[in-house]
Amino acid sequence: MKAKVVLISGGSSGIGKSIGQFLKSKGFVVYGTTRSPEKYADFEHFKLVKMDVRDLESIRMAVEYIVKAEGRLDVLVNNAGIGITGPIEETPHEEIVGVFNTNFHGYLNTAKAVLPVMREQNAGLIINITSIAGYMGLPYRGIYSATKGAVELVTEALRMETKDFGVHITNLAPGDFATDIASGRYHAPVLEGSPYKTAYEQTLRQIDEGVEQGQDPIKVAHKVFSIINTDKPKVHYKVGSFMQRFSLILKKILPDKVYEKLLLNHYKL
Incomplete structure (x- = not known):
């Protein structure tokens, strides 16, 4: 049986890199994408191709290249x-649009580009890496939560629309993992005189500590491997610490205001 061909957007670092390395070790043919492959001339873990998920032509060319090869x-x-933090009131509109262009439109347009290929094969799997943050509106991460929550919902619809084509689509929501996401995240500036200054500074420190103390992203790779080897993937998967996963159970069973109070207490707001 021929090795399965896998495309991982954002494969040059973090979770994407871990997934790619692990899948390659399991015999998969792996292609990762990056906007700037010239920065990774010494990258030997798996094949990297140029792709910008914000650019439809870039996506088309990358998919066409892999299918041809x-x-x-x-x-x-x-x-x-990409990540984004800040008080919603003080976050520039262009930054909000930018993160939606990557985290939502980028996912959707990449899925749309591979669907004709998978439909013709009558086989394929799309795994959307979302976030546990996408299940709740987190203070000072509300825009990020919104992008990931939007992907979770559109996946539910897309699964039903493509069910007769041999294509499976699922979400995998990680919690906090030790990656370099903080370095590429847009931070709305902490403004002197802002009514949000003290609370935002405090929350920002807590967010960064959560990433620094996060689990090894190889756990996400193991989960991806498990999903690939599942005949009928579920709609939603989660991977993270016990408390992060348990928080989603609490959200389902607790009254909204009680759950909100738990979040406020957690962030000391």
Whole structure:
């Protein structure tokens, strides 16, 4: 049986890199994407191709290149994403649009680009890497939560629309993992005189500590591997610490205001 061909958007670092390395070790043909492959001239973990998820032509060319080289495309791991923090009132509109262009439109357009290939094969799998943050509106991360929550919902619809084509689509929501996402995240500036200054500074420190103390992203890679080897993937998967996963159970069973109070207490707001 031929090795499955996997495309991982945002594969040059962090979770995407871990997924790619692990899948390659398991015998998959792996292509990762990056906007700037010239920065990774010494990258030897798996093949990197140029792709910007904000650019439709870039996506088309990358998918076409892989299909021409391999003759098929079996798995898309939609992983490329950016973080954003800040008081919603003080976050510039262009930054909000920018993160939606990457985290939502980028995912959607990459999925749309591979669907004709997978439909023709009558086989394929799309795994959208979302976030546990997408299940709740987190203070000072509300825009990020919104982008990931939007992907979770559109995946539910897309699964039903493509059910007759042999294509499976699922979400995988990680909690906090030790990656370099903070370095590429847009931070709304902490403004002197802002009514949000003290609370935002405090929350920002807590967010960064959570990433620094996060788990090894190889756990996400193991989960991706498990999903690939599942005949009928579920709609939603989560991977993270016990408390992060348990927080989603609490959100389902607790009254909204009680859950809100738990979040406020957690962030000391």
